[in-house]
Amino acid sequence: MAPLATIIAATLSLLSTASAHFVLLNPPSLEGTTLDDKKEGNAPCGALVPDLTKTPTYDFHVDGDFVSVQNGHPQSNWLFRATLEDKAAGNWTQIYPLVQQAGIGNYCQVMVTAPKEWVGKKGVIGIVGNAPDGLLYQCAAVNFVAGTTTPNSDCKNATGVAASFVADSTLTGLLGTGSPSTTTAPVPAPKETNAAASPRLHLGVLAGTVAMVLAGTALL
Numbered sequence: 001m002a003p004l005a006t007i008i009a010a011t012l013s014l015l016s017t018a019s020a021h022f023v024l025l026n027p028p029s030l031e032g033t034t035l036d037d038k039k040e041g042n043a044p045c046g047a048l049v050p051d052l053t054k055t056p057t058y059d060f061h062v063d064g065d066f067v068s069v070q071n072g073h074p075q076s077n078w079l080f081r082a083t084l085e086d087k088a089a090g091n092w093t094q095i096y097p098l099v100q101q102a103g104i105g106n107y108c109q110v111m112v113t114a115p116k117e118w119v120g121k122k123g124v125i126g127i128v129g130n131a132p133d134g135l136l137y138q139c140a141a142v143n144f145v146a147g148t149t150t151p152n153s154d155c156k157n158a159t160g161v162a163a164s165f166v167a168d169s170t171l172t173g174l175l176g177t178g179s180p181s182t183t184t185a186p187v188p189a190p191k192e193t194n195a196a197a198s199p200r201l202h203l204g205v206l207a208g209t210v211a212m213v214l215a216g217t218a219l220l
């Protein structure tokens with residue numbers, strides 16, 4: 001029989017993984033991969049606010065870079081936006097059409113572009129997820145550079161994950177007023193394979209996990 005402390009530690013580590021709303025892998029999140037889940041609902045960036053005069057930046061290629069997320073929800077709508085505003089205070093430009101991810105796990109959108117005029121400037125890429133438990137925010141501080149890049153090994157779609165373009169006025173409402181739209185380039189429609197995935201709180205999955213672990217503990 002495993003010591004209770006071991007079981008509790010295992011349960012807690014399971015919970016901390018399972019409870020992530022979503023993690024922004026690329027461009028690298030201001031919070032790294034150990035984000036503060038409880039503050040992920042804080043606009044505009046979750047737990048941290050960037051300061052482009054100090055925050056380290058990562059190159060983002062305006063002619064095509066990739067956005068890679070790991071989703072804890074069975075379904076989310078994604079807004080990819082960007083601003084040149086130092087502290088991400090507003091003036092957001094959409095950098096990719098709204099996508100609905102169906103299925104838990106990794107999703108990577110390749111060939112995300114930004115305005116060419118931004119080359120040489122610092123900015124913030126903001127990813128907003130509209131999930132069953134509300135709006136969730138992550139940001140990356142970037143340096144806009146010319147050209148394209150090859151996605152790294154973090155850039156993958158989990159088995160069973162599907163994506164389709166979606167309309168979501170809540171997300172569209174988070175774009176800055178008066179900023180030029182950059183979403184006119186035609187983009188091939190992602191293929192739809194899993195439209196039937198039911199929206200379900202990941203907290204439900206979590207509760208199931210807790211119940212299973214507790215039941216397991218009771219049997220010892």
Ligand SMILES: *[C@@H]1O[C@H](CO)[C@@H](O)[C@H](O)[C@H]1NC(C)=O
Nearest residue numbers: 084085091093115178179180
């Ligand atoms: C908003 O961003 C655009 C660049 O996309 C810039 O030209 C404009 O000056 C900004 N507006 C404000 C109010 O900061």
Ligand SMILES: *[C@@H]1O[C@H](CO)[C@@H](O)[C@H](O)[C@H]1NC(C)=O
Nearest residue numbers: 108110155156157163190191
């Ligand atoms: C993930 O799926 C989307 C939508 O189908 C697609 O555009 C993207 O290229 C895929 N990502 C990878 C890394 O294959």
Ligand SMILES: [Cu+2]
Nearest residue numbers: 020021131133
């Ligand atoms: Cu969540």
